[in-house]
Amino acid sequence: MSQSWKPLPDDLSEPARRLAEELRAVKDAHRISLAELGKRTYLSKASWERWLNGKRLITPQALAGLIAAVECDAALLISLLRQAEAEREEGATEPAADLVPKPEPEPVPVPVPLPGLPVETPALPVEQLPSVEVPLVEAPLVPAAELPTGIPMARVAAAIAAAAAVLVLVAGLWLRGPQGGGSAAAAIPPTATASEPAPLCQGVGCAGKDPQAMGCETDDHTLLKGNVGQVVLYMHYSPRCRAAWAGITDGSPGDSATISTNTGWQETALIHWGYDNYSVMVDASPGDTTLRVCGHQKGGDGCTGVVTDPAARAAAAPLPVPPTVATTPTSRAG
Known part of the structure; x- marks a missing residue:
């Protein structure tokens, strides 16, 4: 389901802005809600809300999950993420939209590089590390x-x-x-x-x-x-x-x-x-x-x-x- 999107933050880099716009287009093209998108990728709808509205740069693992779950231009999305990550590293000394500390950071684990990106990257503070979400073991709750x-x-x-x-x-x-x-x-x-x-x-x-x-x-x-x-x-x-x-x-x-x-x-x-x-x-x-x-x-x-x-x-x-x-x-x- 398509929706009326909020304007993206003004301080986004050009690759990050284009990536967010392309992710929104994929969601609209498949007419799926944030909740359904979360179920298909095993990630929370809260995380997808942040990525789609430019509050955080999408993680490589989340992007891989999206590519596996829906039909989209994988090469374009991966290329835009590489460019956005490169610009973020070059401007690590300056505030960036996806690096601003949040009062309620999302719990996320291991960074996973995309194809072609070097494994070793400049050291960043822990709160700025790109991250992914680990596959979940579902278990029913009991009273x-x-x-x-x-x-x-x-x-x-x-x-x-x-x-x-x-x-x-x-x-x-x-x-x-x-x-x-x-x-x-x-x-x-x-x-x-x-x-x-x-x-x-x-x-x-x-x-x-x-x-x-x-x-x-x-x-x-x-x-x-x-x-x-x-x-x-x-x-x-x-x-x-x-x-x-x-x-x-x-x-x-x-x-x-x-x-x-x-x-x-x-x-x-x-x-x-x-x-x-x-x-x-x-x-x-x-x-x-x-x-x-x-x-x-x-x-x-x-x-x-x-x-x-x-x-x-x-x-x-x-x-x-x-x-x-x-x-x-x-x-x-x-």
């Missing part, structure tokens, strides 16, 4: 009151890891594609982890600290995701930092998501304004760590399942699956 407190999860974790390993192998073959062919998404090379800066904290040293400021978002794995009505809860984990945090999107002021561990540590992401936020981190380094995220919204409360051994879950790196409908959240009195 908080019904969550078990002592379920042995070793067999479940082992089964998940085994199934995920098969999916990763299939994904690798698909992404590699035929020689000389394949989609634009398949042409994007994997990130060279050797060029990533070291995180500023690990384990208990990360407790209570911002994952973006500490460099922990560069390898963010979303271990679980679920809905309470329209509100989306996330369980994030960084293998390099051995720490975890909660995220919440599509909410409203007053909504929150709290991550807790089996040691009793809790941190909360509260939406003060807008529609999303993320919490500071909890220590997830002990081998017996278990994690859970619970949401508190006007429409009711709900929790994700419990994750045991988050390091093994992240190493499995499962592919995204279509969203599932969560169970009805527990209604709150009044």
